[in-house]
Amino acid sequence: MNFNHRFLFIGLVLFTSCVAVSEKDKAPTAAPAATAIMPADSTKSFDNALVDNKKDPSCGMPVTAGVSDTLHFKNKVLGFCSSECKDSFVKDADKIFATIEFKK
Numbered sequence: 001m002n003f004n005h006r007f008l009f010i011g012l013v014l015f016t017s018c019v020a021v022s023e024k025d026k027a028p029t030a031a032p033a034a035t036a037i038m039p040a041d042s043t044k045s046f047d048n049a050l051v052d053n054k055k056d057p058s059c060g061m062p063v064t065a066g067v068s069d070t071l072h073f074k075n076k077v078l079g080f081c082s083s084e085c086k087d088s089f090v091k092d093a094d095k096i097f098a099t100i101e102f103k104k
């Protein structure tokens with residue numbers, strides 16, 4: 001092995017180890033972003049005293065009849081009778097939010 005070959009070999013080793021390190025650095029950023037603030041479990045009931053709206057904005061049912069899903073929106077806690085009602089609110093959130101009656 002003459003000088004030029006040895007230099008090339010060392011360069012190749014360094015290059016390969018750099019690639020290995022940068023692949024490892026990328027791994028933690030691949031974590032999925034959390035979107036759900038409250039559990040979307042329709043079998044769990046929330047205390048209607050904790051929500052800020054009087055009625056489910058999607059179907060008009062009073063929250064006192066039961067809240068099974070909630071959503072944080074514009075610093076308010078909104079209660080919904082079901083995940084379906086929450087989903088229909090989310091589709092047109094800004095427009096429906098303007099019609100909501102709040103407790104305070």
Ligand SMILES: [Zn+2]
Nearest residue numbers: 056059081085
């Ligand atoms: Zn509803």
